[in-house]
Amino acid sequence: MTPPDLPLSPSSSRRRAADKAESILQGAMQEFLAYGYAAASMDRIASVAGVSKPTLYSYFQDKEGLFTALINYLTEGKAEIGVDPALFQLPLPDGLKQIATNVLDNFSREKPLLTLMRVMIGESGRFPALAQTFVRNIEKPVLEKITQLFAQHSDSHATDPEIMARMFMGSIIHYVITQEVLHGRDLLPMERSRYIDGLIKAMIQAVSQNSNVAPEE
Amino acid sequence: MTPPDLPLSPSSSRRRAADKAESILQGAMQEFLAYGYAAASMDRIASVAGVSKPTLYSYFQDKEGLFTALINYLTEGKAEIGVDPALFQLPLPDGLKQIATNVLDNFSREKPLLTLMRVMIGESGRFPALAQTFVRNIEKPVLEKITQLFAQHSDSHATDPEIMARMFMGSIIHYVITQEVLHGRDLLPMERSRYIDGLIKAMIQAVSQNSNVAPEE
DNA sequence: GTCTATAGTGCGATAGAC
């Protein structure tokens, strides 16, 4: 049997297997996030990754398998987007402001996360399991953290922290969707800082029972 | 890119031209909503619509033109989803509840509107103008109605009705996205009625200044 | 390299409307 070495792109010595898998995933990310699943081309992925098609297919079973691997790759360990533990030391309005700011930064114009959301929602009908992966790895942990935050600062049983967390997240994500994802900046103008401040004010008002609100600003 | 296509010839033939255009659009709806833009097949559309491909291409310039026409067709005159004028006669909590219920009904499992949202968001990177059409024809009118509703019931300048409307819509749409679109029902369980009631309670609390809330339920 | 699918077109035939 002849040794199967094929120095196609001999930029240096042979790359490690992990490197190849990595660069294929990098190429897949570029391609799938730019074109969506159906219009993505395995040829272009192989080309961008600098591997031959047979190599690509030796690492990943088929297009669907590569897409699945990519989504796992992109959503694993990303749980902490916009939520760091130090938040629990801050007064509620400050904590909320930091979360809102971080989440909006992560989703800002044409960042990968924005495009990932486009692709996930777009393919959620045909890849329900991947959509759930997205929810489990991204949405759920963030929601749970915010729920904890509200629970910790909630004076009583009056407001349901789980619902408050969903309102808060929903208000932010919907803002991202209308303004950035759907390009509604000019149609539905709303300055980011005005929205964040108004949102937090309303949330604080909602969690404060009959007493008055803790002094902010 | 091309302006909306109109049916070509004015007068009669074997069958009315409007019928053909209609059935082509119906076929296009099936196809594009089921497969997305890239994976949709013009052959299948023609077949489902019961017309030949040359006929299809006599009504619509190309695939992109048909997709554009479809989105216009599906979003025109749909402004009143979940918002009817009688709402302004009701107390705020009842009005909000009716809106929430109607919007959630319209987006309920595997209804066309749900799939349309999937496609619109999925293709929003490649068809920004269509995404804006969606915002202009669906999102914006609903948001404006809800803003009016809050403005009308707002006791004072304390809360910004535009922000309250966005919070309310965002909370509902985000709920739809996590539960239905991304199939998160089992991962993030939250009963619909519990969410609606909690959401409205929080919104009312947020708009009520220092006085107590009007009695609801 | 192979095989399949797709967007888009050209053309002769057809079947009503007038």
Added chain:
DNA sequence: GTCTATCGCACTATAGAC
């Protein structure tokens, strides 16, 4: 009869999965 929208089908060229 003429007019014309339409059909069916073959065809090109391209591109993609594997």
